[in-house]
Amino acid sequence: MTVAGGATSSGTGHPAPAIQLRGINKRFSPVHANRDVNLVVPAGTIHGIVGENGAGKSTLMSILYGFYQADSGVIEVGGQVCPINSPEDALAAGIGMVHQHFMLVDVFSVLENILLGAEGGPLLAPGMAAARKEIARLEADYGLEVDPDALVGDLAVGLRQRVELLKALYRGANILILDEPTGVLTPQEADRLFEILRAMRDRGVTVILITHKLQEIMAITDNVSVMRAGQMVAHRETAQTTREELAELMVGRKVLLRVEKSVAAPGDALLRADGLSLIDAAKVTRLDGVSLDLRAGEIVGIAGVTGNGQSELLEVLSGILPPSRGRFTVHDRAIDQDHPCTPEEMRDLNLAHVPEDRQRMGMISAFAAWETAILGYHCDPAYTGPILLKTNAIIDDTDGKMARFDVRPADPQLTSDSFSGGNQQKLVLAREIERQPDILLVGQPTRGVDIGAIEFIHQQLIDMRDAGCAVLLVSVELEEILSLSDRILVMFEGRIVGEVAAADADARIIGLMMANAHEKAETEGAAAHG
Amino acid sequence: MADPSSKLPTWVDVGLLPLINVALAFVVSGLLIAALGQDPFEATWIMLRGAFGYEESLGYTFYYTTNFIFTGLAVAVAFHAGLFNIGGEGQAYIGGLGVAIACLALDQYLPFGLLLPICILAAALFGAGWAFIPAYLLAKRGSHVVITTIMFNFIAASLMVYLLVNVMIKPGQMSPESREFTSNAWLPYMHEVLGWFGWEVAQSPLNLSLLWALVCCVLVWGLIWHTRWGYEIRAVGANADAAVYAGISPSKIIILAMCLSGALSGFVGINEIMGVQHRLLLDFAAGYGFTGIAVSLMGRNHPVGIILAALLFGALYQGGAELAFENSAFSPDLIVVIQGLVVLFSGALSYMLRGPMERLYLRLSPGRLVEG
Numbered sequence: 001m002t003v004a005g006g007a008t009s010s011g012t013g014h015p016a017p018a019i020q021l022r023g024i025n026k027r028f029s030p031v032h033a034n035r036d037v038n039l040v041v042p043a044g045t046i047h048g049i050v051g052e053n054g055a056g057k058s059t060l061m062s063i064l065y066g067f068y069q070a071d072s073g074v075i076e077v078g079g080q081v082c083p084i085n086s087p088e089d090a091l092a093a094g095i096g097m098v099h100q101h102f103m104l105v106d107v108f109s110v111l112e113n114i115l116l117g118a119e120g121g122p123l124l125a126p127g128m129a130a131a132r133k134e135i136a137r138l139e140a141d142y143g144l145e146v147d148p149d150a151l152v153g154d155l156a157v158g159l160r161q162r163v164e165l166l167k168a169l170y171r172g173a174n175i176l177i178l179d180e181p182t183g184v185l186t187p188q189e190a191d192r193l194f195e196i197l198r199a200m201r202d203r204g205v206t207v208i209l210i211t212h213k214l215q216e217i218m219a220i221t222d223n224v225s226v227m228r229a230g231q232m233v234a235h236r237e238t239a240q241t242t243r244e245e246l247a248e249l250m251v252g253r254k255v256l257l258r259v260e261k262s263v264a265a266p267g268d269a270l271l272r273a274d275g276l277s278l279i280d281a282a283k284v285t286r287l288d289g290v291s292l293d294l295r296a297g298e299i300v301g302i303a304g305v306t307g308n309g310q311s312e313l314l315e316v317l318s319g320i321l322p323p324s325r326g327r328f329t330v331h332d333r334a335i336d337q338d339h340p341c342t343p344e345e346m347r348d349l350n351l352a353h354v355p356e357d358r359q360r361m362g363m364i365s366a367f368a369a370w371e372t373a374i375l376g377y378h379c380d381p382a383y384t385g386p387i388l389l390k391t392n393a394i395i396d397d398t399d400g401k402m403a404r405f406d407v408r409p410a411d412p413q414l415t416s417d418s419f420s421g422g423n424q425q426k427l428v429l430a431r432e433i434e435r436q437p438d439i440l441l442v443g444q445p446t447r448g449v450d451i452g453a454i455e456f457i458h459q460q461l462i463d464m465r466d467a468g469c470a471v472l473l474v475s476v477e478l479e480e481i482l483s484l485s486d487r488i489l490v491m492f493e494g495r496i497v498g499e500v501a502a503a504d505a506d507a508r509i510i511g512l513m514m515a516n517a518h519e520k521a522e523t524e525g526a527a528a529h530g
Numbered sequence: 531m532a533d534p535s536s537k538l539p540t541w542v543d544v545g546l547l548p549l550i551n552v553a554l555a556f557v558v559s560g561l562l563i564a565a566l567g568q569d570p571f572e573a574t575w576i577m578l579r580g581a582f583g584y585e586e587s588l589g590y591t592f593y594y595t596t597n598f599i600f601t602g603l604a605v606a607v608a609f610h611a612g613l614f615n616i617g618g619e620g621q622a623y624i625g626g627l628g629v630a631i632a633c634l635a636l637d638q639y640l641p642f643g644l645l646l647p648i649c650i651l652a653a654a655l656f657g658a659g660w661a662f663i664p665a666y667l668l669a670k671r672g673s674h675v676v677i678t679t680i681m682f683n684f685i686a687a688s689l690m691v692y693l694l695v696n697v698m699i700k701p702g703q704m705s706p707e708s709r710e711f712t713s714n715a716w717l718p719y720m721h722e723v724l725g726w727f728g729w730e731v732a733q734s735p736l737n738l739s740l741l742w743a744l745v746c747c748v749l750v751w752g753l754i755w756h757t758r759w760g761y762e763i764r765a766v767g768a769n770a771d772a773a774v775y776a777g778i779s780p781s782k783i784i785i786l787a788m789c790l791s792g793a794l795s796g797f798v799g800i801n802e803i804m805g806v807q808h809r810l811l812l813d814f815a816a817g818y819g820f821t822g823i824a825v826s827l828m829g830r831n832h833p834v835g836i837i838l839a840a841l842l843f844g845a846l847y848q849g850g851a852e853l854a855f856e857n858s859a860f861s862p863d864l865i866v867v868i869q870g871l872v873v874l875f876s877g878a879l880s881y882m883l884r885g886p887m888e889r890l891y892l893r894l895s896p897g898r899l900v901e902g
Contacts, residue, residue, distance in 0.1 A: 318775075319777075320774055320775060343775060343776065343777040345777075346777075355775055361769075364768045364772050364773075366768045366769075375775075375776045376777055378762070389757060389758055
């Protein structure tokens with residue numbers, strides 16, 4: 001199968017490729033988001049597209065799915081030139097898309113969600129009956145087992161994703177685009193997804209997988225295309241390439257995939273949590289008796305699938321939410337429900353917090369970078385006089401932070417949302433790290449961050465540890481947890497279900513713990529803890 | 531990722547778009563006037579001359595502008611905290627009550643120089659107090675501030691009727707008005723002040739409140755963009771989660787912003803009660819609070835924009851009154867329709883043309899837009 005670069009014609013003798021893009025250009029002036037992009041996706045294959053954030057992958061897929069129109073270039077579907085001007089056109093051409101964030105109605109059943117927008121008439125009953133039959137067939141064909149009558153809101157994330165897949169297939173898609181499909185899955189769920197994708201490929205469905213996880217590319221794709229700065233820089237057969245080569249192609253230089261670090265020399269416990277529980281307004285238990293020690297000079301990683309209490313743990317420990325039960329101490333200060341501690345006081349205790357979701361919490365999109373750079377420290381006398389903010393001093397200070405953390409473009413006056421994810425994160429990290437905290441809580445430090453910046457951010461966290469800071473790292477990237485942590489705690493449904501020393505850590509066992517499917521690992525973990 | 535609907539240059543967003551919106555409103559008004567068999571160009575001419583054509587008209591225009599600056603600023607301050615304060619009307623009304631109480635109580639004893647700061651304080655306190663209750667209900671109980679502030683407008687109106695009819699009415703008369711203040715409680719008219727400097731201008735209700743309105747613009751600008759309280763207000767308005775993360779208490783900021791907003795609305799009472807009426811009477815707020823919403827929207831919640839938008843609405847009020855006076859075909863209701871169209875296009879539909887403008891701008895000047 002030819003997957004060479006350039007506007008290759010589909011080789012004679014081969015069936016027409018499922019998708020052929022020729023000379024696609026898209027400009028968001030002055031950014032050339034897609035520059036003369038050529039892509040051939042042979043029918044019935046799984047094709048990976050990798051690239052850093054901002055490399056133009058999402059733009060390209062948005063063009064293919066009709067969200068944007070290309071400035072120039074040709075889209076061919078199944079060998080036919082096929083102008084795609086809207087998602088409806090894409091669907092008509094048999095292209096379906098599963099978004100990173102699911103587009104489902106929680107209070108509808110699976111069946112109703114699949115039917116949504118394809119009801120097939122004013123009355124629901126006939127459409128429902130037909131859909132039920134079709135779904136049963138799709139389930140049998142691809143192993144996509146979901147209860148059609150379950151409420152989507154009750155389903156686990158992996159199952160919701162299957163509903164999305166069913167939705168696309170039900171609409172007759174034989175070309176599926178998946179945007180970062182494993183971001184919210186446990187390793188086991190991801191494996192299951194890959195099985196489904198393989199079953200689809202075997203039945204002739206073409207799958208385009210957008211991801212930044214190179215191990216997934218290696219595990220499942222047949223071919224891979226690499227994008228950098230709006231251009232296709234390489235097409236490879238997956239069997240003929242390596243992770244290292246792909247990473248280098250993505251970044252344009254050699255990349256260290258493993259973090260170099262020495263053995264930790266932990267000191268005193270700076271933060272101790274004892275039976276922390278959190279019950280939210282809807283009376284749902286979000287944290288359930290969490291106990292942990294965080295010692296100076298170590299990185300403790302919290303592994304777990306999104307939504308198992310990690311976010312709440314960070315919010316309780318940083319003072320945003322008071323615990324409902326239990327207590328924790330930061331240095332000598334004891335905090336419980338009756339003695340809460342505000343985020344401001346936490347900062348005074350020299351505890352810094354890099355929030356999981358920088359868009360939602362870590363920064364204010366509409367604020368200038370210099371305003372985001374003092375968020376939480378805006379009452380510091382270095383930044384404000386009795387009445388007026390010391391704007392010039394803050395801007396100078398931000399200039400320094402941007403230089404030291406290589407934030408680009410280094411212009412404190414730009415609004416925070418005009419920076420790429422990696423640069424936003426570096427700005428947030430600079431703000432928190434440069435206070436030289438004793439305790440650093442970090443959530444998803446490299447979410448939406450490009451590979452080049454990941455290396456830098458990881459190094460910063462290691463440096464903090466080596467300087468004697470106690471670091472609590474929450475991440476859904478198991479690889480990140482494994483490579484940075486000195487100890488690993490696994491969370492499931494608000495509880496800590498296992499603890500593993502980094503030296504003994506094994507992705508498979510942690511993966512099972514994340515799904516709470518490994519009693520043995522749990523007891524082992526408890527033993528390791530003792 | 532790249533979002534094409536990201537940013538327009540400031541001059542288009544703040545300057546051109548509002549101008550186009552107003553122009554559209556005038557085009558539609560013109561069509562309406564033409565449909566009624568009148569000459570829209572003549573009507574425009576009468577309105578313009580009525581608003582700016584001679585000294586007295588200019589005085590009236592600026593007098594209305596003063597009220598709109600106060601109420602526009604009020605809406606803007608709340609808006610920066612993410613709050614939609616619809617209660618400017620009631621807060622202005624109650625602010626006037628504060629001014630009247632201060633004047634009625636003290637005009638016998640205090641000279642103007644002492645009375646003025648007391649009255650300003652009273653207007654601010656009463657306006658802020660009236661905004662505090664909805665703010666408190668939102669901060670502590672989560673009651674929607676749009677609903678509560680609207681209801682508080684009605685409560686203010688009823689309260690004033692009650693007070694004027696039963697308590698504050700001057701004995702021995704039928705109309706529900708308080709007694710007139712003694713003249714040491716009168717804010718000097720602008721024509722008087724200019725007269726002291728030897729510049730004779732025609733009489734109008736324009737008084738020194740205009741200067742206070744401009745001072746308030748500077749104060750609001752400094753507060754919002756150059757103090758930590760403004761920083762906190764904008765943080766809560768732009769991203770409440772991030773504000774909580776930063777240790778800012780949204781409840782405190784809600785109460786602070788609403789009270790500031792109410793105080794600014796209350797200053798309408800300085801202009802109306804101390805500056806013009808010199809007594810407390812019914813309905814002096816006359817819709818200024820509501821129009822302030824449009825002023826703030828049109829002025830993009832920035833004091834400079836608010837001054838310009840307030841001037842436009844001042845001219846509309848004054849020019850419209852002139853038009854109704856000159857040509858009986860233009861009933862006052864029609865003038866309200868024209869004003870309503872301006873509010874509709876520059877307020878409610880102010881973002882209607884954003885999308886098309888962005889596409890046009892992208893097409894016309896590739897290479898200038900910064901990617902989001």
